[in-house]
Amino acid sequence: MTLPEQKQLWFEHYKTGAQQLEKAANIKGLVSAFNANIDAVVKLTGAEIKKLIQAVGADESDLMLEKHNSIKRPEDALRGLIKCFGNGIAEEWIIENEQTFLTLLELLGTEKLQMGGQGGIVANVAAVCGVNPVYVHAASLPKEQAGLFLNLPNLKSFTDDGKAMQVSLMERKSDIPLIHYIIEFDKDDRITVNGKKVTCPKANRFIATYDPLNLKLEIDPAFDRAMASGKFEYDYLILSGYQLLQEKLPNGKSGTERIDESVEKIKVWRKNAKEHILHFEVASTQDKIIRKKLVDVFGNFADSIGVNERELIDIMEVIDKPDLADSCNAHTHSVNLFSALVEAFAYMNVARIQLHMFGLYITIQRKGFKLKPLQNRNGMQTAALVAAAKASTGALNSAYVLLAAQHKKVSDVGISELNDLAAYIDAAYGRNELRETGIFYHKDFDVIAVPTIIIEKPVTLVGMGDTISSVSLIGASL
Numbered sequence: 332m333t334l335p336e337q338k339q340l341w342f343e344h345y346k347t348g349a350q351q352l353e354k355a356a357n358i359k360g361l362v363s364a365f366n367a368n369i370d371a372v373v374k375l376t377g378a379e380i381k382k383l384i385q386a387v388g389a390d391e392s393d394l395m396l397e398k399h400n401s402i403k404r405p406e407d408a409l410r411g412l413i414k415c416f417g418n419g420i421a422e423e424w425i426i427e428n429e430q431t432f433l434t435l436l437e438l439l440g441t442e443k444l445q446m447g448g449q450g451g452i453v454a455n456v457a458a459v460c461g462v463n464p465v466y467v468h469a470a471s472l473p474k475e476q477a478g479l480f481l482n483l484p485n486l487k488s489f490t491d492d493g494k495a496m497q498v499s500l501m502e503r504k505s506d507i508p509l510i511h512y513i514i515e516f517d518k519d520d521r522i523t524v525n526g527k528k529v530t531c532p533k534a535n536r537f538i539a540t541y542d543p544l545n546l547k548l549e550i551d552p553a554f555d556r557a558m559a560s561g562k563f564e565y566d567y568l569i570l571s572g573y574q575l576l577q578e579k580l581p582n583g584k585s586g587t588e589r590i591d592e593s594v595e596k597i598k599v600w601r602k603n604a605k606e607h608i609l610h611f612e613v614a615s616t617q618d619k620i621i622r623k624k625l626v627d628v629f630g631n632f633a634d635s636i637g638v639n640e641r642e643l644i645d646i647m648e649v650i651d652k653p654d655l656a657d658s659c660n661a662h663t664h665s666v667n668l669f670s671a672l673v674e675a676f677a678y679m680n681v682a683r684i685q686l687h688m689f690g691l692y693i694t695i696q697r698k699g700f701k702l703k704p705l706q707n708r709n710g711m712q713t714a715a716l717v718a719a720a721k722a723s724t725g726a727l728n729s730a731y732v733l734l735a736a737q738h739k740k741v742s743d744v745g746i747s748e749l750n751d752l753a754a755y756i757d758a759a760y761g762r763n764e765l766r767e768t769g770i771f772y773h774k775d776f777d778v779i780a781v782p783t784i785i786i787e788k789p790v791t792l793v794g795m796g797d798t799i800s801s802v803s804l805i806g807a808s809l
C-alpha cells in the first residue's frame with residue numbers, strides 16, 4: 332500500500348465521526364470529578380521571556396540549573412519555563428505561596444481566561460458533544476469559575492439541598508478563584524540565557540499553578556452527598572485531579588491519605604450506581620510517592636486509564652522499569668512506548684489503558700472488555716477529530732465546531748508511527764493488520780491503534796489529553 336492509499340483508507344475509517352457524535356446523546360450520564368479551575372493563558376516569545384527575567388531580576392546562571400520542581404519564588408517559575416521551552420516539553424509546577432502568586436499575577440496579567448483542570452475540561456467537552464446529563468465537581472465555584480462552564484442545560488452540578496442544577500448559573504459566593512498560569516511557547520523560537528542559546532524544539536507549555544483547594548483534593552460535600560445517594564445515573568465516571576497532590580500537604584496532612592479518603596467516598600458512589608465505566612486520567616504527577624500510590628490504587632480500582640507519553644514514562648520510573656524509561660526518553664516513538672504500555676498494563680490490574688502520543692493513539696485492553704475493539708477505534712477517531720478541532724479553533728464552545736477538521740487526512744508521522752508499531756508487533760507477537768484496520772487481536776489482549784490528524788500551527792494544546800481520553804469513550808457508542 333502506498334502512503335496516499337493508506338491515508339485514504341484511514342480517511343474512510345474516520346467518516347464514522349459525525350455518526351458517533353450523534354450517538355453521544357444516548358449515553359446515560361457522565362460524571363466528571365474532581366478538578367476544575369481557571370486557566371490564565373499567556374503566550375510568550377523568547378524575547379518576552381527575556382524581558383521577564385529582567386523584570387524579576389533573576390540570576391541567569393541559576394535559571395539553567397536542575398533543582399526542585401516547585402515554585403517558591405518567581406525565579407523558579409522562570410526556571411521551569413526555560414526548561415520546558417528548551418526541551419519542548421510540558422510540565423506543571425505548584426506555586427507554594429501567595430506572595431509569589433501575586434507577583435506572577437502582576438507580571439503576567441489575566442487577559443485570556445478559559446476553563447481549566449481535567450475535570451472542568453472533560454465536563455465541557457462531554458456536554459458540548461451532547462452527553463446528557465453531565466455532572467461536574469468544582470472545589471470552588473465563584474462567578475468567574477461558573478462562567479467558564481458552557482451555558483448548556485445538560486451540564487450540571489449540585490446545590491446544597493441535593494438538586495442538580497445548570498452549573499454555569501450557579502455561584503458559591505464565598506469561594507475563591509483558583510488560577511493556573513498556562514504559559515505557551517512556539518516551536519523554533521529562541522532565547523539566550525546566561526550566554527547559552529536555547530531553541531525550542533516543539534510548541535508546548537509550562538503550567539504554574541496556585542490552587543490551595545484542588546492541591547489537597549478538596550471535595551464539595553454537596554457533590555459527595557448527591558453521588559452517594561444513588562439518585563443520579565451515569566455510564567461513565569471520569570476521575571482526575573489527583574496529580575496536584577503532594578505527599579506533604581501544606582496543612583500537614585498526607586497526600587496518600589487524601590487518596591485513600593477519596594477512594595472510600597467513591598466506593599460508596601459506585602456501590603449505589605448502576606454499571607458504569609470508571610476512567611482515571613493520570614496527568615503529570617510530579618511527586619513520586621503520589622504517582623506510585625495512584626498507580627497502585629487506581630490500577631486496582633479503575634476500569635480504564637489514560638496517559639500521554641510523558642506520563643507513561645513517569646509510570647515506568649515508579650514501577651521499577653528504569654531501562655524502559657530511559658529508552659523511551661531517548662527515543663520517544665511508538666515501538667518503545669508500546670513496550671512501556673504493555674508493562675503498565677501488566678502491572679496495573681485495569682481492563683483498558685490508552686496512550687495518546689504525538690501522531691498516534693494506542694489502546695490495549697482485555698479480551699471481552701465492554702467496548703469492543705471497533706467501538707474503541709470509532710471512539711479514538713472521534714477523539715482525534717475533536718482534538719484537531721480544538722487545536723485549530725482554540726475552543727470547543729459549540730457543537731458545530733466539533734467536526735471542523737473532518738476534511739483533513741491523518742498525518743504522515745501518525746502513519747509512520749503506526750507502521751513501525753505494526754512491524755514490531757509482526758515480529759514480536761505475530762502477523763497483524765494494524766496498518767489497515769488499526770486492530771490487532773492477540774490471544775491475551777486486543778490492541779487498537781489510530782493515527783491522528785495533526786494541526787501544524789495549533790491555537791492551543793492545553794487540555795488536549797483530557798479531551799482525547801474522554802471523547803475516546805464518549806465516541807465509542809455502539
Ligand code: GLC
Binds near residue numbers: 369423446540794
Ligand atoms: C492541569 C492544570 C490545568 C490545566 C489542565 C489541562 O490540570 O492544572 O490548569 O487546565 O492540566 O490538562
